[in-house]
Amino acid sequence: MPPGFIENLFVFVLAGFLGFEVIRRVSPLLHTPLMSLTNALDAIVVVAGIIICGEAKTPLSILLGAVAVAAAFSNMIGGFLITDRMLRMFKSTSGRKKS
């Protein structure tokens, strides 16, 4: 078993429970923005793509790393963009009168 595995497992379990508790409190009003936001956060995979691509171990790893970077980065950009667009539309009765 590689050395970091148990640590990672701890992190996974704790983050999973924490996510469960935090996300359970997200208002059902915002479930669509929730999904696009978690998509954008999940796009942090781009970091792994950058390393794989930049390490340039083999031509294949450069190519696959670049594919991962493009796919994940498009999620990051698109995900944050659409989440913010959606959230901007949510106005309360008082907020709507002001604007």
Add this chain to the structure above:
Amino acid sequence: MNAAAAQTLANFVYVFAVIGFILSLKWLNSPATARRGVLIGEISAGLAVITTFEDPRLHQFHWILLALGIGLIIGIPLGLVKMTAVPQRTAMSHAFGALAAAVIGISEFYVDLGQHQLTAFKMTEIALEVIIGSLSLTGSLIAAGKLQEWLPQRPIVYKGQNYFSLSVLGTAVVLALLLIVHPAFSFLFPVMVVISLLFGVMLVMPIGGADMPTVISLLNSYVGLSAALLGFVLNSKVLVVAGALDGSSGFILSVIMCKAMNRSFTNVLFGAFGQLQVSAKGAQEQRTVRSASPEDAASILASASSVLIVPGYGMAVAQAQHKVRELFDILSREGVNVRFAIHPVAGRMPGHMNVLLAEADVPYDKLMEMDDANSDMPQTDVALVIGANDVTNPAAKTDQSSPIYGMPVIEVDQARTVMVIKRSMNPGFAGIDNPLYYLDQTLMLFGDAKAFVSDIVRALTAEGVGKAASAAR
């Protein structure tokens, strides 16, 4: 900066990013703080990306920059789609997320194989990660195709389908086991990938349009899981955390969607909804319905003191939400308490209907969840159903032979008057008859949702609401 210092700095930034991710989700608990959540998410992700460029392992940058450029070019239009297209956009971004995770896993396999570093343990992690990533990739593409209506919305089924699909998945697992035991069989790896891709197609093809909210949530959870597994493969804690958060979010949403339809996961995935609707309604007596004109509807609405509007996806299809908001404005101005009752599966993905109504400028404090709406229903004068059918069907409560028996519904039949805007008496999407339409307090408003609501609005403004109301009183 020397290598060790750069690594330490990167790790601290990743810790900061993780804090940012959690706060980002936490602030999503209310619309008032939600945009702050997006901002901190952006800052965290941006810092993490920038710091990664300092990583000492990197010695080639042009491909990365090219790929980031491509990502930007794809990402911006995907962030600017119309609100009705958000479900298919979300499915596409699940596909991209799964693609990124899968190809990195594939790359790790070949790099480690070439360096003879592929232990059985790492092979297990990679195989699991790549199988889940690949099936989520094609599954999400099929879901996006169905939502975009490029593929048929109806379930595509054949005899023995479930056994065949499961044996395909089983084959992928057997190949993975062979690879774990005999890394020399590396030629099996691409076969395993292709079979997993195939399984993704077979998993989503048989699922009908009405089940898309569940499927899209479930795929969300798979994509998160594959990112977390990738974190294990690469020993990257930030990926483990982001994947776990995404995975648990998708899982919670799937559970909510399943509960809202009174179905189990297995039933959604293997049940092929909408196929067995041969219910015993052949011997149906001709029941009478009452219909009303837009003018009648206008005067009933104007004289009500509380109105609950129940929108369904039909309202969005008819592009009626802006007209509905006009109706909401006029009635609210006249002192009618107008609110919206939103069923969890009213749209094509979790929360979709709320977004569509917010886009039409309906204030979010007027959007009610199903349970709250149901407890207010007996004190409600008028329930106005627009483009919704099954989610208001009282048979779900009473008729054990109904295919939707047990599904939680918005109990509009408890309101004093029910008005249903509907094109005709044809049964809806799932072909299930709705006894609501034959109730004594129900008025059917036949017509296109947008045109009919426009007519009601016109009647209200033409007559002057005050007059209409006093006349009705």
